[in-house]
Amino acid sequence: MSSTDSARPMGGAGQPRHGPGGRNRPARVSAFCALGGVAFLGNFATGIAWITPGVFVGLALLCALIAIPAGHVGRFRGRRLDGEGRGLVLTGILTGWLVLFVCVLAILAALGLAVGIAVLVDSV
Secondary structure (H helix, E strand, C coil), rough: HHHHHCCEEEEEHEECCCCCCCCHHHHHHHHHHHHHHHHHHHHHHCHHHHHHHHHHHHHHHHHHHHHHHHHHHHHHHHCCCCCHHHHHHHHHHHHHHHHHHHHHHHHHHHHHHHHHHHHHHHHC
């Protein structure tokens, strides 16, 4: 046994203990990015995101675009690891798609507002 093996916390029956998602790293990446996207969109409730809404929507969109493919990679890896982290992956994928949907709606609403104002100003 090397010195690095003794530093790892051990689970039951001498197995290394893993956190949520275990050895399925894409599952953790997917869940982390999906949670980050929700946090960026949640800043609109506090008011700080209204200063620069494009930045917060853009960062949430980026997080969703990372969470979805990482989640699908995690699902594939979860099959190979006997289902390890599959619930975390499913949560990451669904939350990523939801964040992506909300970001697209926000972008369409902003574009609609800009076009509406342009039509009103042009008609006067």
